[in-house]
Amino acid sequence: MKEQVRAEIERDKIKAGLAVVIVGDDPASRVYVNNKKKACELCGIQSFEYALPAETTQEQLLELVDTLNKDSKVNGILVQLPLPKHLDEKAVIEHISPLKDVDAFHETNVGKIMIGNYSFLPCTPAGCMELIHSTGIEVAGKECVVVGRSNIVGKPMAMLLLHENGTVTICHSKTKNLAEVCRRADILVAAVGRPNFVTADMVKDGAVVIDVGINRLENGKLCGDVKFDEVSEKAGYITPVPGGVGPMTIAMLMKNTLTAARIQNG
Numbered sequence: 001m002k003e004q005v006r007a008e009i010e011r012d013k014i015k016a017g018l019a020v021v022i023v024g025d026d027p028a029s030r031v032y033v034n035n036k037k038k039a040c041e042l043c044g045i046q047s048f049e050y051a052l053p054a055e056t057t058q059e060q061l062l063e064l065v066d067t068l069n070k071d072s073k074v075n076g077i078l079v080q081l082p083l084p085k086h087l088d089e090k091a092v093i094e095h096i097s098p099l100k101d102v103d104a105f106h107e108t109n110v111g112k113i114m115i116g117n118y119s120f121l122p123c124t125p126a127g128c129m130e131l132i133h134s135t136g137i138e139v140a141g142k143e144c145v146v147v148g149r150s151n152i153v154g155k156p157m158a159m160l161l162l163h164e165n166g167t168v169t170i171c172h173s174k175t176k177n178l179a180e181v182c183r184r185a186d187i188l189v190a191a192v193g194r195p196n197f198v199t200a201d202m203v204k205d206g207a208v209v210i211d212v213g214i215n216r217l218e219n220g221k222l223c224g225d226v227k228f229d230e231v232s233e234k235a236g237y238i239t240p241v242p243g244g245v246g247p248m249t250i251a252m253l254m255k256n257t258l259t260a261a262r263i264q265n266g
Contacts, residue, residue, distance in 0.1 A: 001130065001251040002043050005258050009044045016261035017046040018076040018102065018253075019068045023061065023087065024054035029080045035250055036078070043254045048074060054084050061087060062095050069097045075264055076102035076257040099264060102256040105152070113156055116163050119263060120256045125157040127248030128189060128210045129164075135208055135237045140165035143184050147171045147198065147225070148191035153212055157189055178202075190225035198226040206236035212245050 009016060018040055022033050033049065040047035050064060061079075068077045077100045083089050093101075098108040104120040112118040121129075132139065144166035148154035158168045166187065171178050182188055182202040190198045191212035203209060213225030224241030232238050239245055 001248075002039060002254055005043045005045075005251075005254045008258060014258065014261050014265070015046070015073075016044075016075050016257050017048060017073045018078065018257045019048040019050065019071075019074045020078050020080060021050045021052065021061070021064060021068075022080045023052045023056050024084050026082070029082075033080055036253065039250045039254055040257075043258075045254060045257055046073065056084075056087070058087055058091070061092055065092065065095045069095075069100060072264075074100065075261040076100055076253075078103055078253070100260060102253060102260055104156075104256070110151070110156070113159055119259060121160065121252070122152060122156045123249045123252040123256065124153050124191075124212060124245060125160050126252040126255075127245055128157060128212065129160050130248055130252070131210055131239060131245065132187060132208055137187075137208055137237075139187065142166050142186040144168045144187040144189070145171060145182050145185035146189045146191065147178070147182065148189075148193070148212070150191065153191040157191065157212075161187070161189075192225050194225055195223050196225070196227040198231060200227065200230040200234050203231050203234050205234055207234070209235040209238040210245065211239050211241050214241060214246065 020033050020036055022029055037047045068074045077096045079092050081089060093105045096106060098106045101109050102120060104122040109120055139161055144161040146154050146158045149170050149172045154170060158170050161168045169181055171181055179202045183204050185204060185207055187208045189210045193213055195215035195217060209226055209231055211224035211226040215223050217223055222242050
């Protein structure tokens with residue numbers, strides 16, 4: 001996907017720029033930002049990084065977003081979440097121009113996804129859909145179960161599966177007989193943020209299993225929401241952690257930035 005973005009940028013001589021704003025020194029956020037910079041370099045997208053101190057005020061952050069909204073060299077704006085506790089994430093997201101909102105978190109873009117008339121998709125659900133498509137399995141008519149109902153992954157993921165005519169169930173902490181519901185899934189997406197939550201007895205033989213979770217265990221190792229070793233014995237297709245959804249999320253961010261550049265340049 002990154003190579004495809006690069007090829008399009010070179011072929012159509014597009015100048016695309018992505019601004020990434022990071023506040024404070026969260027180590028996980030720093031890793032993500034560095035990975036995004038590397039991906040920009042690979043794709044031929046200009047990368048602008050704004051690393052702000054943890055004590056940055058709401059006013060200062062909104063001022064920076066205003067400046068980036070007006071900057072014609074910047075086609076996409078991404079504010080790395082989570083922000084320090086004293087900052088209002090919702091207000092910051094709503095301040096980003098919907099045309100430059102390459103994360104697709106702005107209410108305008110969320111509404112467009114709901115009705116199926118969108119320019120951008122949230123990067124993680126979009127990456128999950130690409131992974132599902134790569135299996136060659138058609139979503140239409142399949143039982144699809146999404147575990148997790150966050151605004152960033154669970155809800156938009158359900159909408160994308162629905163747009164492709166999947167029969168979608170969203171599970172969450174109040175779902176009764178959750179294991180039973182998961183066992184019905186031809187396509188199971190785990191986005192709950194609990195390490196090794198989905199076990200083999202919750203998975204149908206041959207199911208497509210997409211693991212969105214990235215959790216750090218006490219021994220420092222990364223693991224997903226799915227117990228990979230045992231579930232991989234039953235699944236038809238399964239994504240690993242690390243790997244899998246993470247790199248796809250960044251690839252979709254590159255694609256969104258290219259789309260934003262096309263829209264803004266007519």
